[in-house]
Amino acid sequence: MPAATARVVLIGPPAAGKSTIGRLLGDRLGIPFTDTDAMIVAAHGPIAEIFRTRGEARFREIEREVVRRALRRLLDRPGVVSLGGGAILNSGTRAQLKHPAIKVMSIEIDEETASARLHGSHRPLLADEDPVERWKALAEERRPLYESVATATVSASNDPPSTVVNRVVDVLTGLQRAENYAKFAAEDEAAGDADGGYAEDGQRTVADDTDADDTEGSDEA
Template identity: 40%
Template structure:
């Protein structure tokens, strides 16, 4: 949570789901700060593909969890939108860090991500057969994404960022109102 107790909005989902674009759009349209955990890692530790080559996936996952912890601790002192890498929520440490924040699962199908993946060969987890590997990884992770999600938004097909931003914004507001109603009923 931010220093004033407000939760950040955390975007999770598979590689190439559009979490970064969506996060930037959501943050910009609503005056929130935006942090992409992969960009944070690159800025502080170097290229992700090179970290995988030099140190392996286990080292990267530790570095990723530490970076997310720093992001959420600093949280820029204000309401933030944070986009996580596709594998980040698989870590128990990261799952604990997400508690108290609004988690949005950006669901997307293989047909939607295919053009994105095929034009970006820099994703070390997807080699040597990017689409087959993407589907395998998605199938392994989807249950965790669904379990963690407070909100699920389907970004499959020809949906544009403004439309998805509004859908997320309304869902977050609905969750907030629901939580306020429940707290008044208890009190």
Template identity: 40%
Template sequence: MAVGKSAIGQQLAQQLGARFVDTDVEVVAQHGTIADIFACRGENAFRELEARAVAKAIEEAAGTNTAGTNTVISLGGGAVLDSGTQQLLASCTVVYLECDADTVSERIARNSGRPLLAGDAMERWRTLFATRQPVYERLADLTLDVRSGSVQELARRLEDALEQLAAAPTAATRTPAATRKVEK
């Protein structure tokens, strides 16, 4: 949440000449703002819409990837908590954008439209992150430290790491031991 998934993902897609899908944008385009969905229908309804958007994005990406076109998909921070989404991600290269509270505090302060961060936003972020971090780490094929660097620099480092991962003999192995940390 607030680590730069959309900006870095969009930049990476541009560098790769790939299609970019932001599942939060897809949900908003079809159902209204996330804040309104939370207010009117609740978090569970949002998570269901989010899971459908992720499934559709992965399904469409699988169809286009066979034609030689990659897709970069940015998921909302809580999307990976859904077990169905976790299963779908097993067929994808998953990148965890690693950060800390200092990295996101300014972004969170500027954007008060995050329903899960109502009240003491940073305390809520820390609580959510503590729950999500183990899942992010478990699912990740690559971990990119986003605490420093411009969006362009981070996307370049990620592109290099993805190329190395694709060339490595362990690229087909999805185990925690195969997870690679992208160095600065």
């Protein structure tokens, strides 16, 4: 995955590991990491406090502004941005996430994993008698929104953060390869190479050092 072009956003329900995985991914790729909740806390104080004194609607307004800036900056330079679980509730945020330069990784966990991670959680939306039930309802309700903006989905249940990061890097590498191939094919087409580099019998006619030895009739065979 060439870090120079990586623009990655992590979305998903609370406790999926967006903040944890995002930080490790930024380190791995050597590009800046931004956690929009941390930016909110730095500017406005603890999230639970914002919910308590100003209400969820005001929190969502503050969140939208912070996310808008973080995603704009992501277009100026590579980076990893972890959003809060509810950021995708905003249609403007969802529209920004549709930018083709941005890869949106939806981090998924199952109910058992969430249950193991929610003990002692300070998330105001899960400060309920039954936080796991509340989490399930939130995750289910938001699922269509996560799916509507996700470039790919990565499972984070039952695996340590390092494994999840590897999985994200693998997905990003695959996406990059597909993009490079599409670019190559488009350039090839534009250059007027009507057979796309293949002869009628399917043999590659463009020089390619990776499979030269496998070519039937090759001098080296």
